[in-house]
Amino acid sequence: MATPADITRIEVEDFLFLEAEMLDEWRLKEWLALFTLDASYYVPATDLTPEASPATSLFYIADDRSRLESRVERLLKRTAHSEYPRSKTRHLVTNVRIRERGADSIFVSAAFAVYRTKDAVTDLYVGSNRYRMVFEDGALKIREKRCILDLDGLKPQGRISILL
């Protein structure tokens, strides 16, 4: 069983590729199960530093576990108009690096490119995902996912109605 000390980059990549597959197939409840019960999901505004705090700065998204659950619930409704009919997405994950190994967690960075297509318009979201991951009952789980966009605002994407 893997531990923070000996987990390999390939094992982490497999986990991130599975996460991407779940998102692209809209298996959102399964995706939610990849997160710990105290997890956070953050997308800072693009004029903030990557380490900014959502308690003192305006983000695009700053979900605790409860809001993240509500976000998933919302996205599965027909009344989530921005994503009904659903868009097509493709999450590409690359440049995966284990940056730190702690006693009970690892810190991982991965470059991402997410394509979203709806009504014949394709938008690209590009940036770096920073994960704090822990081991729960031998399984890797996400405690924090922070998406740092390499963009100047959401121009022309206009929204982050999908999960990055």
Added chain:
Amino acid sequence: MAGQSLQDTIRVDTARNLYKVARRNFVAQEILEAERERIFDRCWLYLGHASEIPQPGDFLTRVVAGRPIVFSRDKDGALHALLNTCPHRGAQVVRERQGNAKSFQCFYHGWTFAQDGKLRGQPGKESYDADFNRDGDADMLPVPRFEIYRDFAFVSFDRGASSLPEYLAGAAEYLDILADQSEVGMVIVGGTQEYAIRANWKLLTENSIDGYHAATTHATYLDYLKGAAGNLAKVPFSGVGRDLGNGHAVVEYRAPWGRPVAQWIPLWGEDGKREIEGIHARLCERFGKERGDRIALNSRNLLIFPNLIINDVMAVTVRTFYPSAPDMMQVSAWAIAPSEESDWARKYRLFSFLEFLGPGGFATPDDVEALEQCQRGFQNLREAPWNDISKGMGREQPSFDDEIQMRAFWSSWHARINTPADTSGEG
């Protein structure tokens, strides 16, 4: 300019209480050109908030009506709005988004300017006449008009524009209501939400002050509020829409969501209750019960014509937007808060903001979708040429979910768009 095309832009039938807006107004290139000349080049436009550049030497750069502007504070603390172009050969002098500097240097040939735009020096000075800058024409130019109301800084590119308070008309009172929420000054919280919407800019003006669309467009947000325990006060939606003059308008209403200034919801707990009630009580002490209640308990969606929105709802957002094409707008939005509020209140304010507002919230993405769907629907305009904004037109006091706000905007828009530049009295 085809004069004919600017005339049949709205149709008002007061006998039947009908108000129609031509969909062409959202689509036609010549309408956008008329708006640039007769609205954006003449009205007072929001530049920024004094709290964004608090220290001497602070500056930020921003685009207002297509012009790159430097908003700066000089060594004596005075605020300036400069055209961000070198008087020498045109390059943008300041290229950072924001910062603090003793002077600005154009990197092209090295001309240097003070924070108020005055030329400090240029390499090879001996090659110029001694009185080279006698008339100040080698200084960075200020915007033609620059005024501040309660820390909200506005510019106008029309030298002959009326004063800012005169322009603000009935909207000034609503800036007071916001500014009075702090005893030491409101502050823009760090972080800008910037996004583009593939829709005409006027659709966002309408949408931002529309009390009618929430039940269907924001069904999932309302589900969320109802679903989470303690997220709602026992307050039904009720209120009014008002025409504030000069195209400005507001909806002012009670709503069940929590307000950091100052309507408590059970989710915030007993400690939160003490804090929120303290804020409310202090407002009543400062302004009397009636006005104190109004500031604390009412929500307000305010439009300052043509494109400044200040929505004082479950948090406060300041939002402005410009067309880059008839079917594309560029939006910037900020959060504003009393600078003295507690860490707890600031955190809940920002979380409440994000639950509803902004391109990653539970509501704004559906507004973006609605606006883009309108723009697509307008492709039918030859056969289906008119929008309807008649709701509540026959009422003496229109409700918050009527459409008087849109009519106030469009009537002013129509008057301005039909006022050519040469009759504006500009010197």
